[in-house]
Amino acid sequence: MIKTNDFMEIMKGRRSIRNYDPTVKISKEEMTEILEEATTAPSSVNAQPWRFLVIDSPEGKEKLAPLASFNQTQVTSSSAVIAVFADMNNDDYLEEIYSKAVELGYMPQEVKDRQIAALTAHFEKLPAQVNRETILIDGGLVSMQLMLTARAHGYDTNPIGGYDKENIAETFGLDKERYVPVMLLSIGKAADEGYASYRLPIDTIAEWK
Amino acid sequence: MIKTNDFMEIMKGRRSIRNYDPTVKISKEEMTEILEEATTAPSSVNAQPWRFLVIDSPEGKEKLAPLASFNQTQVTSSSAVIAVFADMNNDDYLEEIYSKAVELGYMPQEVKDRQIAALTAHFEKLPAQVNRETILIDGGLVSMQLMLTARAHGYDTNPIGGYDKENIAETFGLDKERYVPVMLLSIGKAADEGYASYRLPIDTIAEWK
Numbered sequence: 327m328i329k330t331n332d333f334m335e336i337m338k339g340r341r342s343i344r345n346y347d348p349t350v351k352i353s354k355e356e357m358t359e360i361l362e363e364a365t366t367a368p369s370s371v372n373a374q375p376w377r378f379l380v381i382d383s384p385e386g387k388e389k390l391a392p393l394a395s396f397n398q399t400q401v402t403s404s405s406a407v408i409a410v411f412a413d414m415n416n417d418d419y420l421e422e423i424y425s426k427a428v429e430l431g432y433m434p435q436e437v438k439d440r441q442i443a444a445l446t447a448h449f450e451k452l453p454a455q456v457n458r459e460t461i462l463i464d465g466g467l468v469s470m471q472l473m474l475t476a477r478a479h480g481y482d483t484n485p486i487g488g489y490d491k492e493n494i495a496e497t498f499g500l501d502k503e504r505y506v507p508v509m510l511l512s513i514g515k516a517a518d519e520g521y522a523s524y525r526l527p528i529d530t531i532a533e534w535k
Numbered sequence: 536m537i538k539t540n541d542f543m544e545i546m547k548g549r550r551s552i553r554n555y556d557p558t559v560k561i562s563k564e565e566m567t568e569i570l571e572e573a574t575t576a577p578s579s580v581n582a583q584p585w586r587f588l589v590i591d592s593p594e595g596k597e598k599l600a601p602l603a604s605f606n607q608t609q610v611t612s613s614s615a616v617i618a619v620f621a622d623m624n625n626d627d628y629l630e631e632i633y634s635k636a637v638e639l640g641y642m643p644q645e646v647k648d649r650q651i652a653a654l655t656a657h658f659e660k661l662p663a664q665v666n667r668e669t670i671l672i673d674g675g676l677v678s679m680q681l682m683l684t685a686r687a688h689g690y691d692t693n694p695i696g697g698y699d700k701e702n703i704a705e706t707f708g709l710d711k712e713r714y715v716p717v718m719l720l721s722i723g724k725a726a727d728e729g730y731a732s733y734r735l736p737i738d739t740i741a742e743w744k
Binding site for chain 2: 328330331332333334336337338340342354357358361362363365366367368370372374376377378379380381382383385386389419422423426427430432433458459460462463464465466467468469470471473474475478485487498508509521522523524525526528530531532533534535
């Protein structure tokens with residue numbers, strides 16, 4: 327359910343929340359909605375390389391806890407921790423994505439054929455590290471929309487980078503060569519207000535050319 | 536000026552726009568506001584590694600054009616192309632960021648001292664590639680907010696990954712070892728509606744654990 331649709335309040339009012347009301351669960355139905363909204367994000371060649379583990383069961387959280395040892399409060403009190411990954415085999419889904427676009431009338435068949443041919447050639451010679459960095463950027467795009475759309479639904483989040491990225495995939499039965507960790511995002515009903523944080527002035531970080 | 540504050544419309548209505556009204560310029564004042572809003576995004580240890588070149592002059596666009604040869608329409612018709620970079624020397628700004636947070640009452644002095652000590656030790660032993668991937672993810676976060684906040688101001692964007700990342704920094708006088716290209720974002724007043732695009736169902740990309 328949408329609790330607020332005020333963009334500036336959603337964006338500017340976002341803070342990292344570490345303490346949640348542990349009695350609040352997010353239903354699979356609402357989490358699916360949140361993910362549907364978040365994944366309207368763009369991605370390189372619309373390959374949508376993001377993959378999500380929604381860790382919300384006691385068993386899942388027990389597995390996760392030792393991998394996020396500095397963030398136990400988030401793991402235990404949140405409704406869920408979403409482990410965001412980027413899929414190195416993102417080109418596997420291009421045929422499905424572009425076919426559906428044709429079926430839905432978003433793209434003429436001949437544009438699809440031309441693009442699939444070009445993309446197949448592109449991915450064949452794409453160095454693995456370039457692919458990896460591209461899908462990590464895409465992972466950042468979708469994670470940002472996930473944090474914002476969570477707030478529209480009345481929840482807050484904490485993006486977590488300091489966890490055991492070496493072992494997260496295998497712990498949950500995923501191929502670690504294929505699924506590159508992006509971040510953990512705890513999500514739930516905030517139990518406190520979090521802290522404000524300072525931002526550098528635009529003068530320091532931007533130049534006009 | 537804020538044209539719409541409807542979050543779902545801003546997010547779900549976003550499409551990649553390649554054609555812009557070339558007569559519409561975005562003032563430095565409004566672009567600064569857009570960047571201020573976008574940079575409320577979170578980043579790893581709040582280091583804010585994002586750096587922006589706002590390329591909006593004829594000279595700047597002339598320099599950019601050969602580096603974005605597949606995207607001439609965006610370069611020529613947009614109000615600006617924002618080159619987003621991630622700064623490998625992001626730890627240079629930590630003292631400033633955390634000192635300001637103390638000054639503004641966001642953080643007690645002793646918390647700052649403890650965090651700066653821990654972060655200094657952390658960055659000293661941080662492998663360059665891990666730093667690079669972290670700041671690319673942060674670059675994704677801020678780029679997403681930039682695309683959304685542009686829409687709140689009545690503009691549209693196109694995220695561009697296919698450009699000459701090898702030469703973009705040096706072309707604009709930046710150290711290429713330090714400034715890692717994230718993406719180009721064209722921004723301006725849309726001259727057409729763009730295309731809808733298909734998204735994979737949540738079943739395909741998410742699992743509950």
